[in-house]
Amino acid sequence: MENIIIDALKCVGCGKCVKDCVAFALYLKDGKAKLREGCIECGHCYAICPAGAVDMPGYDKTGSVGVTPMTAVDSETLLQAIKSRRTVRQFLDVPVEPEKLEKILEAGRYAPTGANSQNVAYTVLADRQAEIERSCVKLFRTGAKAGALFSRTLRNAEIGDSFFFKGAPLVIVVSGHGSVNASLASAYMELTANSLGLGVLYSGFFCGCAALDPRIRSKLRLPKGHKAVTCMVIGYPDVEYRRIPPRKPLKLNVLSK
Numbered sequence: 001m002e003n004i005i006i007d008a009l010k011c012v013g014c015g016k017c018v019k020d021c022v023a024f025a026l027y028l029k030d031g032k033a034k035l036r037e038g039c040i041e042c043g044h045c046y047a048i049c050p051a052g053a054v055d056m057p058g059y060d061k062t063g064s065v066g067v068t069p070m071t072a073v074d075s076e077t078l079l080q081a082i083k084s085r086r087t088v089r090q091f092l093d094v095p096v097e098p099e100k101l102e103k104i105l106e107a108g109r110y111a112p113t114g115a116n117s118q119n120v121a122y123t124v125l126a127d128r129q130a131e132i133e134r135s136c137v138k139l140f141r142t143g144a145k146a147g148a149l150f151s152r153t154l155r156n157a158e159i160g161d162s163f164f165f166k167g168a169p170l171v172i173v174v175s176g177h178g179s180v181n182a183s184l185a186s187a188y189m190e191l192t193a194n195s196l197g198l199g200v201l202y203s204g205f206f207c208g209c210a211a212l213d214p215r216i217r218s219k220l221r222l223p224k225g226h227k228a229v230t231c232m233v234i235g236y237p238d239v240e241y242r243r244i245p246p247r248k249p250l251k252l253n254v255l256s257k
């Protein structure tokens with residue numbers, strides 16, 4: 001089945017879809033939009049068509065009517081909230097509601113991906129979280145001894161039983177073939193989680209363990225060729241921050257002739 005269908009009866013031949021198609025897969029013929037090979041199914045034609053002439057039959061389009069522009073979110077509030085975001089490492093022993101998890105995953109699903117590959121996967125550790133954390137702690141305690149020779153952080157690190165997941169109720173490993181798509185998805189997910197009152201820790205140490213040890217990788221059952229790009233540790237914060245820590249000056253370079 002074609003994943004993009006243009007209803008010639010509805011098409012008004014405005015050419016908006018042709019102009020907006022990143023893949024040059026649309027053209028006008030006899031006043032109607034036509035599709036040729038090369039479509040990446042990004043849905044811009046579906047989104048832009050004033051006549052509703054484009055359908056994407058292979059996709060679930062629930063909720064696809066009604067656009068909320070980002071301008072609906074006050075930019076001052078958004079920027080202040082971005083600055084106020086903190087990595088959370090102390091969590092309440094309260095589960096994350098399934099509806100909230102669904103929203104967080106939805107934010108990842110709608111993040112941009114290069115060439116619209118949508119090749120990011122989300123692995124919720126769920127019932128195996130404790131077992132996987134135990135394996136990582138074991139590995140890390142051994143590795144940290146050697147690593148301590150080179151790293152002050154590792155020398156100082158206290159590797160307790162909840163070193164990786166901090167007692168949080170939810171852990172999502174975001175994976176991909178490369179890093180960019182999965183990282184962007186993670187950032188969207190983090191902000192959504194924050195807006196739901198949840199805190200997030202990116203456990204880079206966990207991704208390091210997954211990269212180092214094939215036994216941990218195999219426990220994750222990631223899609224073929226995927227690597228764990230981020231490990232998002234999520235839960236209700238048991239910590240409150242009262243001010244925004246300062247940052248280093250912006251490294252800005254404006255090119256001139």
Ligand SMILES: Cc1cc2nc3c(=O)[nH]c(=O)nc-3n(C[C@H](O)[C@H](O)[C@H](O)COP(=O)(O)O)c2cc1C
Pocket residue numbers: 085086087088089201202203204205206
């Ligand atoms: C890719 C990445 C990996 C990270 N890994 C860890 C980690 O393993 N453990 C940890 O406590 N914090 C980790 N962090 C959190 C950083 O330490 C934190 O973002 C930084 O200190 C700034 O603090 P803030 O996020 O509260 O602004 C990680 C952050 C990123 C972006």
